[in-house]
Amino acid sequence: MAAISREEVAHLARLSRLAVTEEELDTLAGQLDVILQAVAQVGEVTAADIPPTSHSVPLTNVLRDDVVASCLTPQEALSGAPDAAEQRFRVPRILDEDVAS
Amino acid sequence: MTDLTSFSAAELAGLVARGESSAVEVTQAHLDRISAVDDRVHAFLHVDTEGALDAARDVDSRRAAGEPLGPLAGVPVAVKDVLTTKGVPTTAGSKILADWRPPYDSTIVRRLRAAGTVMLGKTNMDEFAMGSSTEYSAFGPTHNPWDLSRIPGGSGGGSSAALAAYETPLSIGSDTGGSIRQPGAVTGTVGVKPTYGGTSRYGLIAFSSSLDTPGPCARTVLDAALLHEVIGGHDPLDSTSIPAPVPDVVAAARLGASGDLTGVRLGVVREFAGEGAEPGVLAAFRAAVETLTKLGAEVVEVSCPHFQYALPAYYLIAPSECSSNLARFDGVRFGLRVGDDGIRSLEEVMSATREAGFGPEVKRRVMLGTYALSSGYYDAYYGQAQKVRTLISRDFTTAFDQVDALISPTTPFVAFQVGARTADPYQMYLADLFTIPSNLYGGPGISVPCGLADGLPVGLQVMAPTMADDRMYRVAAALESAVGPFTPPAL
Numbered sequence: 001m002a003a004i005s006r007e008e009v010a011h012l013a014r015l016s017r018l019a020v021t022e023e024e025l026d027t028l029a030g031q032l033d034v035i036l037q038a039v040a041q042v043g044e045v046t047a048a049d050i051p052p053t054s055h056s057v058p059l060t061n062v063l064r065d066d067v068v069a070s071c072l073t074p075q076e077a078l079s080g081a082p083d084a085a086e087q088r089f090r091v092p093r094i095l096d097e098d099v100a101s
Numbered sequence: 102m103t104d105l106t107s108f109s110a111a112e113l114a115g116l117v118a119r120g121e122s123s124a125v126e127v128t129q130a131h132l133d134r135i136s137a138v139d140d141r142v143h144a145f146l147h148v149d150t151e152g153a154l155d156a157a158r159d160v161d162s163r164r165a166a167g168e169p170l171g172p173l174a175g176v177p178v179a180v181k182d183v184l185t186t187k188g189v190p191t192t193a194g195s196k197i198l199a200d201w202r203p204p205y206d207s208t209i210v211r212r213l214r215a216a217g218t219v220m221l222g223k224t225n226m227d228e229f230a231m232g233s234s235t236e237y238s239a240f241g242p243t244h245n246p247w248d249l250s251r252i253p254g255g256s257g258g259g260s261s262a263a264l265a266a267y268e269t270p271l272s273i274g275s276d277t278g279g280s281i282r283q284p285g286a287v288t289g290t291v292g293v294k295p296t297y298g299g300t301s302r303y304g305l306i307a308f309s310s311s312l313d314t315p316g317p318c319a320r321t322v323l324d325a326a327l328l329h330e331v332i333g334g335h336d337p338l339d340s341t342s343i344p345a346p347v348p349d350v351v352a353a354a355r356l357g358a359s360g361d362l363t364g365v366r367l368g369v370v371r372e373f374a375g376e377g378a379e380p381g382v383l384a385a386f387r388a389a390v391e392t393l394t395k396l397g398a399e400v401v402e403v404s405c406p407h408f409q410y411a412l413p414a415y416y417l418i419a420p421s422e423c424s425s426n427l428a429r430f431d432g433v434r435f436g437l438r439v440g441d442d443g444i445r446s447l448e449e450v451m452s453a454t455r456e457a458g459f460g461p462e463v464k465r466r467v468m469l470g471t472y473a474l475s476s477g478y479y480d481a482y483y484g485q486a487q488k489v490r491t492l493i494s495r496d497f498t499t500a501f502d503q504v505d506a507l508i509s510p511t512t513p514f515v516a517f518q519v520g521a522r523t524a525d526p527y528q529m530y531l532a533d534l535f536t537i538p539s540n541l542y543g544g545p546g547i548s549v550p551c552g553l554a555d556g557l558p559v560g561l562q563v564m565a566p567t568m569a570d571d572r573m574y575r576v577a578a579a580l581e582s583a584v585g586p587f588t589p590p591a592l
Contacts, residue, residue: 053488081433
C-alpha cells in the first residue's frame with residue numbers, strides 16, 4: 001500500500017507554498033512514497049521511554065548583554081529586497097480591498 | 102620555478118612569510134589555474150579576481166611594513182557558496198538567490214579575512230546543501246578531477262573538486278549529513294566535520310540547524326588543521342556555539358605525522374561491515390586497518406546497534422528542519438519574486454516564487470518535512486526520529502568508553518557517473534550512510550584518503566567524541582604519512 005496519496009501530496013504542496021504542476025505531482029507522489037516507506041523504519045525501534053534529542057549541544061538561554069551594538073543600516077537591510085518603498089519591504093496585497101477599507 | 106599551485110597551504114604560508122613568494126604571485130598562480138581548468142571542472146560559481154588580488158596586495162604591504170602575519174597569511178581559500186560574503190554573490194546553489202549579494206560576512210569568512218587568507222571565490226554545491234553529487238546545483242554540476250564524467254560528491258563538491266584540481270590549496274565546506282566528508286572521500290582530499298558548535302553557523306544559510314556544521318577542506322591533514330584553527334572557536338553571534346577553546350588540532354596533526362599510533366584504540370563499527378559498501382571500498386578500508394595496526398594502533402570491533410536507523414532518522418529530522426528554515430525564501434526580503442502583477446495575492450506570489458526558485462530535491466525535502474511535522478504524523482515520524490537520535494548518541498558514548506575513536510569507510514561507493522543516481526532520490530541518500538551518525542550525535546569526523554579502487558579515491562573516516570577533534574586529526578595524519586599522497590591524473 002502506498003504510504004502517501006496523490007491528494008495528500010497536493011495538500012502538502014499547498015502547505016509548503018509550492019505551486020507545483022500536475023506533472024510534478026505525479027513524480028513527487030511516487031518519490032515521496034519510496035522515501036516515506038524507507039524512513040518509516042524508525043518505527044521499528046522500541047523507544048517509548050527514551051527522551052528525544054532536538055540538539056546535541058546542551059546550552060540554554062544563551063543571551064548577549066543588552067547593550068547597543070552596530071547593525072545593518074535600513075539601506076543595507078533592504079539592499080536585497082525584490083521591492084521596497086519608504087524604508088520598508090513592499091509586498092503584494094494581503095487583504096481584499098473591501099476588507100481593508 | 103615549480104608551479105605555486107602544487108604546494109600545500111603550510112608551504113605557501115612559509116614562502117610568503119619568508120618573502121620567497123609574494124601573496125600576489127601565489128594568488129595569481131591559482132587564478133590562472135582556475136582560468137585554465139574550471140571550464141571543465143566547474144568547481145566555482147563565482148571567482149572574485151579583484152577582491153582576491155586586493156586581499157593579496159594587503160598581505161604583501163603588511164609584510165613589507167613588518168606587521169605580524171597570521172599562520173595562513175597570503176594563502177588562497179575557496180568558500181562554499183552557502184556562507185555569506187559581503188558584496189560578493191551568495192546563491193546556495195539556488196535560482197531563488199541567483200542575484201543576491203549579502204550585506205554582511207559570515208563569521209567564518211570574517212575570520213578568514215582577519216587571518217590574511219585570500220578568498221578566491223565561491224564554490225558550487227547542491228542547492229541549499231541538499232544532495233551528494235552537486236547535480237542538484239541550479240547552475241550545473243561540478244565534475245570530478247579524477248574522471249570528469251563522474252561526480253565530485255556533495256553537497257560541497259565544488260570545494261573538494263577545487264582542491265583536487267589544484268585551483269586552491271584550502272576550501273570551506275558545510276556538513277549536515279556528510280557534505281564535507283563524502284566529497285573529500287571521492288576526490289581524494291581531506292574533509293573535516295568539526296564538533297557541532299565548534300565552528301560558527303552565523304552567516305551559514307541554514308538547511309538543518311541542529312546538524313549544519315561548517316568545516317575545513319584541504320589536500321593534507323595538517324592544512325585542514327591549520328584552517329580549522331583559524332575558523333574555529335566560540336562566536337557570540339551563534340547561540341549554539343560552544344564557549345570553549347578549539348582543541349589543539351594542529352599539534353595533533355603534527356604528532357600523527359610522526360606515524361606512531363602506539364596506545365591508540367580504534368573501533369570498527371560492526372553494523373557497518375555488512376552494509377552495502379562496494380567491494381573495492383571495503384578492500385581499501387581493510388588495507389587501511391592493517392596499516393593503522395602496523396602504526397601501533399589497537400583495532401577492535403565495537404557494536405553500535407542503532408546506527409542502522411541513522412539514515413531514516415536523518416531523513417526525517419533534516420527535512421523537518423529544512424521545511425521550517427526555507428520558509429524564509431518567500432520573495433519578500435531577498436532573492437527572487439515571481440508573479441507580482443498587482444492582481445495575485447501575497448500567498449499566490451509566494452507559491453509561484455518558490456515553485457520557480459526551488460529545484461526538485463529542495464521541493465521533495467520541504468514537502469517531506471512538512472509531512473513529518475504535520476499533526477497526526479508528528480509523533481510517529483519526527484518525534485520518533487528524535488528518540489532514535491538519542492539512542493544513536495548513546496551508542497557513540499558507549500563505544501567511546503571502549504575506544505578512542507571509531508573508523509569506517511567514509512562512503513559506501515567511489516565517485517559514480519554523472520546522472521547515475523538522480524532518477525531515484527533514495528539511492529542518492531545512501532551516499533551518506535556512514536557519515537550521518539556523527540551529525541546526529543554532534544561529534545567530529547574526518548575523511549582522509551586511504552587508497553584507490555579501480556583508480557578512484559577511497560576515503561577512511563575517523564569519528565571522535567565531541568570536542569575531541571584533535572584525536573581524529575592524529576589518526577588521520579598517521580594514516581596519511583603511511584599511504585599518501587594520491588594525485589589525480591593531469592587535467
